[in-house]
Amino acid sequence: MISHNIYLDHNATTKLDGNVLEAMIPFFTEHYENPGSSHLAGLTVDEYIEEAFRQVADLIGCRTNEIIFTSGATESINLAIRGISHGERNHLVTLCTEHKAVLDTVKDHAEKSHLNCSILPVQNDGLADLDLLEQAITGKTLLVSVMLVNNETGTIQYIKEISELVHAKGAFLLCDATQAVGKIPVNVQELGIDLMAFSAHKFYGPKGIGALYVSKDVKKYLSSQITGGGQQKNRRSGTLNVPGIIGMAKACEIAKESMDHHAAYVKNLRDRLENRLLAIDGTSVNGSLRHRIFNTTNVVFKNVFSEQLIMALQHISVSSGSACSSATTEPSHVLKGLGLNDEDALCSIRFSLGKDNTKEEIDVVVRRISELVAQFR
Template sequence: MNNRPLYFDYAATTPVDERVIQVMVECLGFNGNFGNPASSSHAFGQQARRSVELARQQVADLVGAQAQQIVWTSGATESNNLALKGVAQARGFGGGHIVTSQIEHKAILDTARQLQDSGIEVTYLLPDAEGLVTAQAVSEALREDTFLVSVMLVNNELGTLNDIPAIGQTVREHGALFHVDAAQGAGKVAINLTEWPVDLMSFSAHKLYGPKGIGALYVGPRAEQRLQAQIHGGGHEGGLRSGTLATHQIAAMGAAFALAAEHFAEEAATIVRLRSRLLKQLGAIAGCCLNGSATQRIPHTLSLTFREGEFNGQALSASIAFSATSACNSASNAPSHVLLALGLDARNAGRTIRLSLGRFTTEQDIDQVAQLIKTALASPPAFWAAPQP
């Protein structure tokens, strides 16, 4: 256990908090809260339903929504699909225009390309030099037939924070619906859907110390009648997402979001302090560059390019769990679409690492990771060959 790499990949997934695990376990086994929440005729189902509705309220409380506006899904990927496809299908597919950005998660980009195949036009906005999608860029892309805009709250690779209230106001004045992928932002950014002009917002439990396989979609009043279900069979979740509710996962997501709300200020301050400690040590490395805005970002995620020296990523990965790109891109070994959109060439994209900090990161971890990076930069790659004369 002591030989495990240092964990700096919280943006990919977080370990489930022990307090959340306890809530999950209480919903399993014959002596637990195992009933079907839809079985309202007996005590087992009623108890499960109470846990589901408590969790719905806990998720809503963290993001300033009403409990009835939270729809359970299997994760942010499904939430994104339901938002985009559900809105497109409700208006009959064929024709119309959607605006999104080139640096969205693949769950948005791949879904948008599927909608293009059905005859919908899509504009993919470039980020600015700071890695941000601006309200002005969105405004300039809007057309008379634009019916949906989808822009993420926090970029999963850069950690940059888009001005969602400003973008949302622009979209609302136009009359289109506005969807936000907030998988990387919930619990890290103060979200208030009572005030923000957002119609649909996607959440994931496993980015916030909850289990994988459970997420939610916020459906605001402007979107209620403009969204069609993508999974049918029983009319669960107000007819928007059929399927027997997984009480243990839902209760765990609620507990995770409640913990995030309870410790929000404290954890934010801790992550800011740890990020500053890390950047101070890495700042001494020649050619080390932070990608994306230095100020309009969350402190949890850092994208760092090492433009000088020998970059031995293979040696680094043996001692540090980090990402070279987002988890959804890792299998292809292709350069990050986010970094390419930001203007990096393939070489520098290949010399970039994403370090993401979280609840269990310590000062000792920070000091160790900084030293390991310095050592890796000073070491030749395992298959290094001397240049020919």
């Protein structure tokens, strides 16, 4: 019998890896100096920061000078969307299933800066319609923003093909890779990404630290949105979050070493969970079954509202969508974008698994959900 909490909400955040915490602690106590200081202690910390740049860059296949450390993916997305400019180009393109960090920023920036924006529908499986996307991109398009892995359904977009369409029109590609980096191989060179946002806390690193990849060819078109001290070569001012950066770098190092093993293990658990949940009458999976990340499944429980089910599950942590909008009772914009009606969207639950989950936990979850669904119906 399992007595502890069961956590199946890893797309919201993950538990800090013990090795990451161990790497961070000396930078709260022993190496607490400011890396911007010119004394020996400060220069020593700066050397650790340079190594951290290397470890993060190594995970995503870029150069160290193409990384900007931020407070997280949301800030990275804001820097990319608000900071990019190129001649007379005044058109932004994105998909209706993007995270609110992209959608709200695109809408706000377009309104305040008098830009045009196109928010495109997706296919019923959550994948972008490449023909529609190609038609939407014009000679005036500045930036196209498409996420690599959807945070609610796990759908993986065809980013390489999308980048080819974007670059054929001379535009830039921003990729929100928050749910991908540290979980699956991501190489910005191979995928043709110009700007990419990601956060450490999605792959067992600390909260409050993230990064924006900016390709060498795009750097000159990006303006800083935080000015003051000139840190990070004037691209993002502010005293560096040293413990956070060290922690993110360690999480990147661990992810590179253990990614394949964790993916295989977690996929088996996800499939076990999904197959058993689908044995319950009136259930189905939202989004693509073929093109999705290994740890996520989003399931409709017909005629059972997810909010009611989540509350009844008590010590089993699951979600009805993005953690950023979980306080609302509105149907998920992602699921609506896939064509679900309001009721089915409000009866859907996202399960996102992690490396510490077990078969025993999965069996407990299935048994409890089966009981509750029968009870509520």
